[in-house]
Amino acid sequence: MTIDTEFLDQLGRFSLIIRKRITSSYAGGRRSTATGRGLTIQDYRPYVKGDDTRLIDWKVFARTDEFFIKQYEEEKTLTAHIILDRSKSMDFGKPYTKFEYGSMLGAGFAFLAMKDNDKFEFSTFSEDLNPFKPKKGMSQLASTVEILKKIHVKGDSKFEDCMQKYKKLLHSRALVVVISDFLYDLDEIKRGLLRLGTNELKVIQVLDREEVDLKIEGDVNLHDSESDQTVRTYISRRLREKYQTKLNEHSEGIHDICTKLNADFYQVVTDQPIFDSFYKVLKF
Numbered sequence: 470m471t472i473d474t475e476f477l478d479q480l481g482r483f484s485l486i487i488r489k490r491i492t493s494s495y496a497g498g499r500r501s502t503a504t505g506r507g508l509t510i511q512d513y514r515p516y517v518k519g520d521d522t523r524l525i526d527w528k529v530f531a532r533t534d535e536f537f538i539k540q541y542e543e544e545k546t547l548t549a550h551i552i553l554d555r556s557k558s559m560d561f562g563k564p565y566t567k568f569e570y571g572s573m574l575g576a577g578f579a580f581l582a583m584k585d586n587d588k589f590e591f592s593t594f595s596e597d598l599n600p601f602k603p604k605k606g607m608s609q610l611a612s613t614v615e616i617l618k619k620i621h622v623k624g625d626s627k628f629e630d631c632m633q634k635y636k637k638l639l640h641s642r643a644l645v646v647v648i649s650d651f652l653y654d655l656d657e658i659k660r661g662l663l664r665l666g667t668n669e670l671k672v673i674q675v676l677d678r679e680e681v682d683l684k685i686e687g688d689v690n691l692h693d694s695e696s697d698q699t700v701r702t703y704i705s706r707r708l709r710e711k712y713q714t715k716l717n718e719h720s721e722g723i724h725d726i727c728t729k730l731n732a733d734f735y736q737v738v739t740d741q742p743i744f745d746s747f748y749k750v751l752k753f
Contacts, residue, residue, distance in 0.1 A: 471565060472572045472618055476744045477580050514538050547643060549582040549589045550668075551575040552635060553617075554649030556595040560622040562677035562739040570739045570746075571648040571675045572617045577747045578646050579610050590638065593617075594631035595624035600638060626653050632661035639666060646671045650680075655722045662730055670732035673750060674720060678740045681716070 516525060516536035529537045553575050559568035579589040591613050592600040601613055626649070639645070645668045651658055662672065720736055727734035737746040 471569055472576070472614055473565075473743070474573070474576055474614060476573065476742075476747070477577065479744045480577055480580055480747070481584070547582070547585075547587040548641075549578055549587060550635075550639065550643055550645045551578050551589060551591045552632075552645065552647045553591070553593045554595065554626060555593040555599075555620055555622050555624075556626040556649075557623050558626070558650055558652055559675075561680075565739050566622070567650050567675045567677060567739060568620075568622045570737070570743065571673070572614070573743045574648055574673060574675070574737070574747060574750070575646065576610065576614055576617075577743075578644075579613065582644075583610060591617075592635065592638075593620060594626070594628070594635075595622075596627050598631040598634045600635075628653060628661040629657050629664070632664040636664045636666065639668060642668055644669045644671070646673065648673045648675060650675055651723055652719075655719065655726065658723060659726045662726065662732065667731075670727075670730065671750065672723065672727050672732055672734045674723060674734070674736045676736065676738055678738055681738055 514537065516538050520538050524538045526537050526539050529535075553568070553571050555568060559571065560566050562570065565573070575591060579591060582589040589609075590600065590602075592598060601616065628649070645665050647662070647665075647670070651672075651674045662670065724734045726732075733750075735750045737749065
């Protein structure tokens with residue numbers, strides 16, 4: 470499994486601009502109205518027995534001769550949730566497979582989360598959900614990449630079921646990035662994305678150039694990687710055009726679903742430079 474992380478150096482050089490883009494739509498949501506140990510004073514309340522005396526505002530005491538406790542806004546750490554399809558259909562493409570390319574995109578989001586001192590949680594799915602434990606630190610990213618390199622890409626995509634399970638991991642509004650070829654039923658895609666609630670949602674469809682621009686003709690054997698079935702058929706120019714129309718309609722259908730859910734949809738191709746695709750995803 471080839472997962473190239475050299476492009477992260479480019480992200481590092483452009484991290485200030487990119488981090489502003491990736492967090493701008495929910496930057497206000499990172500500050501909680503709950504009180505805790507933050508940096509910004511939200512309010513005061515009268516001191517009661519048992520309170521931490523270190524929180525007493527002595528300047529207020531000097532003016533009023535009464536004890537008041539400083540209450541701070543709680544700064545909540547953001548978690549970026551990255552969910553990557555590992556079904557058998559992702560084991561296709563060049564120079565990278567769709568899974569390898571998706572892994573690199575996911576690593577980019579994880580990298581930017583850490584650059585902003587946030588957490589990331591990386592998960593893969595096919596017939597079941599496989600979440601990794603979120604932590605802070607560059608070592609967690611390196612560990613995640615090593616795990617991704619060892620993953621066996623197999624099985625069918627049970628998208629709706631896996632997103633239903635993932636819903637239990639979302640405890641507050643967050644950035645959720647879903648990466649897949651999305652070559653399955655539109656209704657299942659819609660139901661699955663609905664499970665992710667009102668989070669900031671980025672949906673990235675990863676395809677290979679041969680899928681986007683079908684160029685084969687004549688008698689061919691078509692192999693379904695997920696069902697492991699092979700079908701012999703003749704591909705004519707008319708059939709190629711029909712295929713292209715169906716693929717475009719499918720991608721447009723995903724785009725329409727995302728628009729209705731207030732989610733962002735992007736399509737990337739595995740022969741495009743990974744940094745270019747990543748930057749495309751972050752553009753307004």
